[in-house]
Amino acid sequence: MSAIYSFHGGIHPEEHKSESNTSSIQAAPLPSYLILPVSQHIGAPAKPAVSVGQRVLKGELIAHADGPLSAAVHASSSGYIVAIEPQIVAHPSGLSDTCIIIETDGRDEAMPATPHPNWQSYEISELLGLIRDQGITGLGGAGFPSAYKLNSDGIHTLIINGVECEPYITADDRLMRERSDLLGQGINILQHITGAQQVLIGIEDNKPEAIKAVGTACEDRDWTVASIPTKYPSGGEKQLIELLTGKQVPRRGIPADLGIVCQNVATAVAIAQAVLEGQPLISRITTLTGERIANKGNYEVRLGTPVEHLLQHGGYTPEQSQKVIMGGPLMGFTLPDPRVPIVKTTNCILAPSKTELASDTQSQPCIRCGHCADVCPASLLPQQLYWYAKSQNHEQLNAHNLADCIECGACAYVCPSALPLVQFYRAAKAEIKEKSIEQRQADIAKTRFEARLARLERDAAEREATRAARKAEAKAKAEQDSRFAGEEDPVQAAIERAKAKKARLQQNGEPNSLHSKIEELTAKLERAKFGLERAHMSGKEEKVLTALSASVQRLERLLASAQAKQEQAQEPSE
Amino acid sequence: MMLQQVSSPHLRAARSTDEIMLRVLLALVPGIIAMAHFFGPGVFTNIIVACVSAALCESLCLSMRDRPVLSSLKDYSAVVTAVLLALALPPYSPWWLIAIGTIAAIGLAKHVFGGLGNNPFNPAMVGYVVLLISFPVHMTQWTAPSSLATIPGILDSVLAAMGSEAYDAVTMATPLDLMRQNDGLMVSALWQQYPQFGRFSGVGWEWINLAFLAGGVWLLQQKIFTWHAPMGMLTTLGLMSALFYDGGSSASGGSPLFHWLSGATMLGAFFIITDPVSGATSNLGRLIFGALVGLLVYCIRVWGSYPDAVAFAVLMMNFAAPFIDYYTQPKPYGQQARDSEK
Numbered sequence: 001m002s003a004i005y006s007f008h009g010g011i012h013p014e015e016h017k018s019e020s021n022t023s024s025i026q027a028a029p030l031p032s033y034l035i036l037p038v039s040q041h042i043g044a045p046a047k048p049a050v051s052v053g054q055r056v057l058k059g060e061l062i063a064h065a066d067g068p069l070s071a072a073v074h075a076s077s078s079g080y081i082v083a084i085e086p087q088i089v090a091h092p093s094g095l096s097d098t099c100i101i102i103e104t105d106g107r108d109e110a111m112p113a114t115p116h117p118n119w120q121s122y123e124i125s126e127l128l129g130l131i132r133d134q135g136i137t138g139l140g141g142a143g144f145p146s147a148y149k150l151n152s153d154g155i156h157t158l159i160i161n162g163v164e165c166e167p168y169i170t171a172d173d174r175l176m177r178e179r180s181d182l183l184g185q186g187i188n189i190l191q192h193i194t195g196a197q198q199v200l201i202g203i204e205d206n207k208p209e210a211i212k213a214v215g216t217a218c219e220d221r222d223w224t225v226a227s228i229p230t231k232y233p234s235g236g237e238k239q240l241i242e243l244l245t246g247k248q249v250p251r252r253g254i255p256a257d258l259g260i261v262c263q264n265v266a267t268a269v270a271i272a273q274a275v276l277e278g279q280p281l282i283s284r285i286t287t288l289t290g291e292r293i294a295n296k297g298n299y300e301v302r303l304g305t306p307v308e309h310l311l312q313h314g315g316y317t318p319e320q321s322q323k324v325i326m327g328g329p330l331m332g333f334t335l336p337d338p339r340v341p342i343v344k345t346t347n348c349i350l351a352p353s354k355t356e357l358a359s360d361t362q363s364q365p366c367i368r369c370g371h372c373a374d375v376c377p378a379s380l381l382p383q384q385l386y387w388y389a390k391s392q393n394h395e396q397l398n399a400h401n402l403a404d405c406i407e408c409g410a411c412a413y414v415c416p417s418a419l420p421l422v423q424f425y426r427a428a429k430a431e432i433k434e435k436s437i438e439q440r441q442a443d444i445a446k447t448r449f450e451a452r453l454a455r456l457e458r459d460a461a462e463r464e465a466t467r468a469a470r471k472a473e474a475k476a477k478a479e480q481d482s483r484f485a486g487e488e489d490p491v492q493a494a495i496e497r498a499k500a501k502k503a504r505l506q507q508n509g510e511p512n513s514l515h516s517k518i519e520e521l522t523a524k525l526e527r528a529k530f531g532l533e534r535a536h537m538s539g540k541e542e543k544v545l546t547a548l549s550a551s552v553q554r555l556e557r558l559l560a561s562a563q564a565k566q567e568q569a570q571e572p573s574e
Numbered sequence: 575m576m577l578q579q580v581s582s583p584h585l586r587a588a589r590s591t592d593e594i595m596l597r598v599l600l601a602l603v604p605g606i607i608a609m610a611h612f613f614g615p616g617v618f619t620n621i622i623v624a625c626v627s628a629a630l631c632e633s634l635c636l637s638m639r640d641r642p643v644l645s646s647l648k649d650y651s652a653v654v655t656a657v658l659l660a661l662a663l664p665p666y667s668p669w670w671l672i673a674i675g676t677i678a679a680i681g682l683a684k685h686v687f688g689g690l691g692n693n694p695f696n697p698a699m700v701g702y703v704v705l706l707i708s709f710p711v712h713m714t715q716w717t718a719p720s721s722l723a724t725i726p727g728i729l730d731s732v733l734a735a736m737g738s739e740a741y742d743a744v745t746m747a748t749p750l751d752l753m754r755q756n757d758g759l760m761v762s763a764l765w766q767q768y769p770q771f772g773r774f775s776g777v778g779w780e781w782i783n784l785a786f787l788a789g790g791v792w793l794l795q796q797k798i799f800t801w802h803a804p805m806g807m808l809t810t811l812g813l814m815s816a817l818f819y820d821g822g823s824s825a826s827g828g829s830p831l832f833h834w835l836s837g838a839t840m841l842g843a844f845f846i847i848t849d850p851v852s853g854a855t856s857n858l859g860r861l862i863f864g865a866l867v868g869l870l871v872y873c874i875r876v877w878g879s880y881p882d883a884v885a886f887a888v889l890m891m892n893f894a895a896p897f898i899d900y901y902t903q904p905k906p907y908g909q910q911a912r913d914s915e916k
Contacts, residue, residue, distance in 0.1 A: 008907070013585055092581075167585065238907060250915055251908035258911075321578040329585040335577055357584040364591045364649060365691035368850040373857075374800070378907045381855060384899075404906040409583030416591045417691075423581040 005246040007239045009375040010231040011410045013167050013330070015206060020289040021170035023297045025178055028286075029313055033082075034102040034304030035341040036062065036073050037089045041137040042144050043069035048100055054081045058110040059280050062100050065132055071145045071344075072135040076282035076302035079104040090307075090326050090343055094336030102304070113278035119189065127193055127275065134274035135281045135344075140172075140235070140264030141331075143345040146271065149263075150193050152256040158196035159244060159255075160187055162203040162210065162265040163228060163235035166328030169348040171285040172265050174298045176203065176210035179269055180217035186268030187223065189275050194261050199223040200244045201265075206230040232330065233408045237262045239377055251404065266347075286346050288314045291353035292322065301342045307349055308338040316351055325350040329357055330409040364417040372411035372421065378404045382411035386421055389428040394435065397428055405429075514566045521559040528552045595650035597798055598845065601789035602657060605841065608785035609661065612778030613717045614725030616665030619735040620672060621657055627673040628656035628680050635685035651690050655679050658698035658845060662838060662885070663705070664716050664745075666726065668737035671712055675701040695892045696852045699885040706880065714881050718746040719778035722769055749776030750837050751881060753828050761822035761829075775835040783840040790844025799850070802857050804843040806864025807871070808834060814872035827876040842871070842884035852892045859895075859902035867891050 039045040046063035056062055056075040063073040079102045086096035119127060132147035140161055160183075164172040176183060191199055201218070203211045205227045215225045228234050228243055238249050241260055249255050255262055263271075266285065273279045282303055289296045294315030301310055307324065325332040326340075327348055342349075372382035380401055388396040405425050412421040532548040610617040632652035636643045659675050679701030687693045706713045717725065723744040726734065747755075749770050756764055765771045774780050794801055812830040820826045833839060838846075847853060847867050854863040867887045874883030 011587070013587070092579075242907075248908045248911045250911040251906065253908065253912065321576075323578045323580065323584070325582075325584060327582075330583040332584070333582055334579050334584075336579060338577065352584070358586075359578070359580045359584065361586060362645070365689065367591060367594075367651075367691045368855060369594065370800070370850055370855060371797075373855070373904075379904050380906055381903065383855060400903065401906045404908075407582075409585075412583050413585060414587050414589070416589050416594055418586060418590065420581055422583060426581070 003246070004226060004228060005243055007234075007242040007377055008379045009377040009410060010233065010239075011375050011413050012230070013232060013413060015230070016168045016289070017170050017173065017206060020168070020287050020296045020298060021173050025174050025285055025298045025300055028299040028301040028305060028310055030077055030104055030106065030108060030302065031305050031309040032104055033306065034076055034079070034104060034302065035087055035306060035339075036076070036100045036102065036304040037087070037341065037343060038063045038073060038098045038100065039089075040073065040143060040303070040343040040345065041071040042142055043067075043071070043148070045098065046070055046073045046135075048084050048098070050081050050084075050100065052081050052084060055079070055105075056081060056102060058108055059113065059282060060111050061133075061280075062102075065135075065145075068132075068151075069145055069148050071137045071143075072133055072280070073100070073303075074135055074280040074282050075102055076304050077102065077104045078107050078109040088337050088340055090335065090340045090346065092333035092336075099341070115278045116275050119275050120192065124193055127189070130275055131271055134279070136267065136270050136274055137281070137344050138264055139266035139270060139284055139344060139347070141327075141345060141347070143343075146263070146267055149261060150190070152194075152261060154259050155194040155196050155256065155261050156259040157198045157200065157245065157261075158187070158191055158194050159240060159260060159262045160190075160199065160201040160265055160268060161235060161237070161240055161262055162201060162207075162214065163240055164207070165204060165230070165232045165235035166330055166332075166348075167232075168289050168350055169287050169328050170289075171287045171298050171347045173207045173210050175266055175269060175285050176207070177213045180213040182269045182272045183214065183265055184217040184221070185276060186270075186272035187218070187221075189271055190263055190268055196261070201225045202228050202234075202240050202244055204228050204230045204234060232410065233377055233406075236377065236406060236408065238406075281344060284342070284344060284346065286310070286342055287348040287350075289348065290325075290351035291356045292317055292319065292351040301346075303342060303344060305342045306339050307335060307342060310342065310349060311338060311351065318351070319354060321354070323352060323357070323359065325352070325357075330413065331407065361418040363419050366417055366419060369416060371414045371416065375410040375414050377408060377410060378406055380405060382421055382425075385428075386419060386424055389424040392428070392431065394428075394432050397432065402428060402432070514562060518559065518562045518566060521555060521562055525552065525555040525559055528555055591651075592649045594798055595654050597793065597796055598654055599650065599657065601793045601798075602661070602786075602845065604789050605782060605786035606657075606661070608778075608782045609665070612719040612721075612782065613665040614720065615728045615731040616667075616717060616726065616734060617661070619731045620660040620663055620665055620667055623667075623669045623672045623735055624656040624660035624663075624676055625653055627669075628652045628659075628676040631677050631680040632685075635681055635689075639685065639689065641689070646690070649690065652680055652684075655684070655697045655701075658841070659701045661841060662698065662702045664713065666717060666731055666734035667712065669735050670737060671705060671709060674708070675705045677701075678704040691851055693851055694895075696846060696849050696888050699846060699888045699892075702885045703889060706885070714751075715745040716748050716881075718744045719770075719776075721777055722746065746770055748837070748881065749779060749832075750875060753832070753836075754876065754879075756824065758824050760824055761826050774829075774831040775833075779837070780835040783835040786840035786844060790840065790848075793844065793848075799848040800857055800860065802860035803847045803853060803864035803867075806861040806866075807843045807847055807868035808839075808864075810865045810868030811839065811872055812868075814869060818872075818876065827872070833872065833875070837875075837882040838884040839871070842867070842888065846884060846888055847891075852888075852895065854895045854898045854902065856899065856902045856904050858904070859898045862898050862902065863891055863895060866894070 038048060044066040047066045048063045050056060050062045057078045058075060060075045061072055062075050065072045081100060082103045083101040087099040088094055089097045128147045128151055136146040137143045138146060162172055162176050187199060201214060201223060211225060211227055226244055233239055234243060241255055242248055247258055250257055270281050283300050285298050286301045287298050288310060324335045324338055326335055326346055366383060366386055368383045370383060376382055384400050385402055402425060407422050409422050415421060528551055532552055535545055535548055629652060632647060633643050636646050656676055659679055679697040683695050683697040683700035684693045752768055770776050772780055790804060811833050815828055815830040815833045818827040819829055847864055854860050870887035870890055871883040874880060874886055
């Protein structure tokens with residue numbers, strides 16, 4: 001048993017775990033529609049690989065990963081693709097995103113799966129490819145594509161996160177109790193892929209049954225199951241790493257910098273299913289809880305199931321100004337619409353009563369009591385950040401490390417003045433981000449303008465140089481000509497050239513010359529019109545367009561007058 | 575069905591600002607009882623007059639600033655200021671003296687700077703210093719403790735509060751005054767000559783300070799504030815007095831115990847410098863803030879010319895708080911690891 005370290009700050013909110021962790025995981029019923037967003041993870045959205053009207057089977061790939069930092073999406077039941085269109089997705093701001101909508105046919109017909117029982121003989125890259133193709137992302141919270149995270153060198157420690165520190169949520173608790181064998185197999189695969197010598201499994205001590213189950217499942221392994229004192233946010237990746245190893249992930253670094261990789265227990269189980277059974281990620285365990293739910297508990301929910309459907313199944317009775325939270329009460333967000341789908345990161349749906357999670361507390365002025373700083377797991381000074389966020393002092397916000405805030409909500413939880421601190425920080429972060437984008441764009445525009453100026457100057461210089469060169473050349477040639485021309489008089493030569501021209505003209509006659517002029521003008525006009533059209537298409541500047549159309553008009557006038565002359569010239573002969 | 579949209583977190587601890595203020599008031603009770611025991615009902619008249627005038631002043635300022643009066647009054651911050659000021663004034667002070675003090679504290683130190691949470695200086699101490707400078711005679715008349723003279727009755731204390739000259743309480747120099755003005759007497763001789771001295775410091779004062787200490791420790795246990803500022807102040811005050819104790823000679827500034835249990839030491843350490851608004855903000859900052867207050871308290875007590883030093887020391891350190899904050903900002907998670915990489 002290795003030592004348990006501690007991290008700065010943290011809070012001990014009421015746990016509310018017993019409402020949902022006493023019954024075993026049940027399967028949620030099949031909805032009539034499945035709404036599958038192409039972006040359920042961090043990174044590039046998946047690319048739809050199906051078309052409207054197509055029939056798909058359960059487990060069939062419907063959108064493939066676009067690049068390494070992306071994750072595939074699979075149909076979570078059989079049915080027909082009825083639309084690929086923007087739908088409101090699970091996002092606090094009620095944003096829409098491309099979703100593939102399947103009308104289920106109720107048959108739940110599955111694709112034949114390809115199990116890989118002898119996975120040990122596979123190359124690491126093959127295993128990673130398998131994990132990516134089965135659409136596995138971190139199921140703990142952020143939804144980071146697992147294959148990408150596992151693809152790091154020099155890993156010596158694998159940390160399995162079974163902390164689940166947010167109140168109300170018990171999805172991982174039940175998973176560890178009921179699927180500890182699969183979890184063990186998943187950890188096996190993860191250890192094989194990462195090559196970690198040490199495996200640490202962190203579980204909060206408010207889940208004794210889970211600790212026991214996991215302990216039994218990996219009895220014959222040299223893994224360590226660490227019981228961690230219950231404190232929020234021990235389940236944060238950086239906090240868990242400090243708890244188990246005593247080391248902090250360097251600022252702006254990642255755990256792999258320390259030779260550590262972290263995976264959530266549910267992710268490990270999903271990886272076991274993906275590799276051993278060849279089953280893609282099409283469902284997850286979601287806790288359904290809160291006082292407005294009659295049948296609280298954990299449900300195995302197909303991805304894409306509308307939240308509404310799950311709520312109804314759980315016996316949901318909404319009240320006036322009801323809140324429905326996706327995630328826990330500290331970091332979860334209220335849903336804009338109950339029709340949004342359950343996605344890979346949805347670990348909890350919480351429908352609290354008004355008295356359970358009150359949101360109408362009146363804010364009072366900050367008295368700088370500093371309780372927020374005592375509980376901040378990032379060791380920031382939230383009271384100072386609040387001050388600067390309110391006055392939009394971006395310089396001081398940066399100096400007080402706003403970017404290190406993980407938005408865990410511990411500060412706002414303890415604030416006696418009931419200030420919505422996290423909201424202030426989110427807004428300030430967004431402002432700073434927007435400003436930096438604007439700044440970057442301005443920088444790009446500036447460099448572009450400077451480059452253009454330089455190019456224009458260079459062009460002018462080049463033109464000047466060629467002109468000077470041509471002039472010099474002409475001068476040299478003229479000198480040479482006059483030197484080699486000998487006794488021939490240039491004036492006499494010019495007179496003779498003029499005479500010859502006159503004779504030629506007389507021979508061909510005037511009309512012919514007019515004819516060739518008309519031909520020439522028509523060609524020019526044709527070219528000018530084409531140029532104008534092209535300029536229109538490519539959206540050139542107003543000035544360019546007017547100049548071009550003026551020259552077209554001028555050519556038209558010239559052509560018209562030439563044609564009139566020709567007609568006049570032809571009249572006598574007819 | 576419309577769903578309510580609110581920002582996370584959705585869960586809050588039950589503790590509120592008014593609750594914190596109420597606990598501070600509750601923690602003052604033992605000290606108030608001890609003071610009343612030694613100095614009589616004048617302590618209560620002080621508190622009552624201060625609370626009434628503070629509430630009036632707060633209401634007036636709030637309505638002038640177009641702020642909700644009742645809900646702001648209910649945060650009890652004005653009451654806390656009033657009680658702290660009342661305890662710092664000599665018992666049996668006339669009503670007008672207390673009223674001027676509370677107007678300076680609430681109106682000038684608090685609302686002129688933007689109300690609760692915005693005052694750079696401790697309001698009660700501003701009120702005290704305004705009175706000390708304006709009415710030095712009234713402010714240096716401390717009642718004799720009950721064991722040395724009969725203390726006035728309730729009627730007399732009401733008369734005194736109404737500003738009547740009909741009753742004059744017996745006043746005596748405080749032990750801190752005697753120690754500062756001592757010229758030529760060994761500490762032990764001083765103790766023998768004046769009845770005001772008790773076992774460790776002044777008669778009564780030692781019990782009063784112990785009672786405030788008990789209230790402060792309870793607040794610490796309740797996690798209303800951290801140990802840093804009080805510990806810093808008491809440590810440097812003790813160190814300074816140990817350093818200049820000089821074996822109890824005639825030049826001695828008094829023992830550490832004498833300073834810890836005299837005047838407003840414990841009231842200051844646990845109820846004044848722990849004011850979060852005007853103090854330093856990080857734990858290290860609070861430790862430094864408290865330590866420098868302790869240093870200044872000793873210097874002003876021993877080499878200055880005021881009856882007590884806590885108010886001036888606190889105000890001076892209020893000036894320095896933003897400066898301390900600047901240099902004591904804690905390192906965020908992972909900074910140490912990043913620094914050691916370089």
